[in-house]
Amino acid sequence: MKKLLVIDDDRKLCTMLSQYLGPEGFAVEAVHDGREGVTKASDGNFDLIVLDVMLPTVNGFEVLRHIRTQMDTPVVMLTARGDYVDRIIGLEMGADDYLPKPFNTRELVARIRTVLRRANQEKEEHAVAPSSKKLVVGDVEIDLGTRNVTCSGRPVELTSVEFNLLEHLLRNAGELVSREDLCKKVLGRRLTSYDRSIDGYISKLRKKLGHEVSGIERIRSIRCVGYLYALTNSSEVHVLEGISCSNTVSI
Structure with missing residues (x-):
């Protein structure tokens, strides 16, 4: 049974989540203010944390910051509906997903399962003997x-999600994704x-890698469609096995 920590000052909501998530295979513990949430998250061995933004004593963003300095436990944040700024800030600080309030409990369960599945896949990949394969595009x-x-x-x-996003963009560098x-x-969802x-x-990657490479926009936004990672005139996509370049792929 997976252990979940819910940090939310809405006690009725916490009770409802405990009753609903139990039959779904989750053991739920709940705390109702930010300071207690930081302590509980640090002391407990939780598989995932559901974290509200609006909390007494310490707000959800500060709680998330403390969590990320100590552990990589997946975090699903609860935000006010329509408040896109809170959602973007949460993602940039390392949240794995968000869900606006009020929400459907079935959707929350689906999001939790998706995040846990992704985290488990990453753990399995880390457990395998590390490969020496490298992906090189320009200065990255x-x-x-x-x-x-x-x-x-x-x-x-980079967080695990940021790494996976960057890898996918680099593998498709020069092409719209x-x-x-x-x-x-x-x-892992539609x-x-x-x-x-x-x-x-994407915003977080731009800040960490720099907005430009060789004087052009590194990750270009194609309005209403997607993103394109820049290939400069001197850039190629290389996949290197150890020190050999025999498997180099050029685009």
Whole structure:
């Protein structure tokens, strides 16, 4: 049975979630203010945390910041409906997904299962002996085994979702990738109306890698369609096995 921590000051909602999620195979513990949430998250071995933005004592963003400095436990944030700023901030700070209030409990369960499934897949990949394969596009290099990233030789810290998003963009560098495809391949779900998760992660990648490469926009937004990672005149997509370049793929 998966252990969930719900951090929300709405006690009725917490009780309802405990009653609903139990039969779905989740053991739920709930706390009702931010400071207690930080302590509980640090002390407990939880599989996932459901975190509300609006909390007494310490708000949800600060709770998330504390969590991310200590652990990589998946976090699904609850935000006010229509407040896109809160959602983008949460994603940029390391939340794995968000759900606006009020929400359908079945949708919450679906989101929780998707995030947990993605986290489990990543753990299984890490458990396999690391490969020396690297993907190089321009000034960015990612190690597919260790999941380390460098940009112009400097290390770049990415969350697991950011890494997966960057890898997909690099493999398709120079080509338009739709938001629907990114949502399916990176987040493991279909794109829905008003879902801006991918946009939030793209914004974070731009900040971490730099908005431009060789004087052109690194990740270009194609309005209402998707994103395109830049291939400069001197850029190629290389897949390197160890120190051999025999498997180099050029686009």
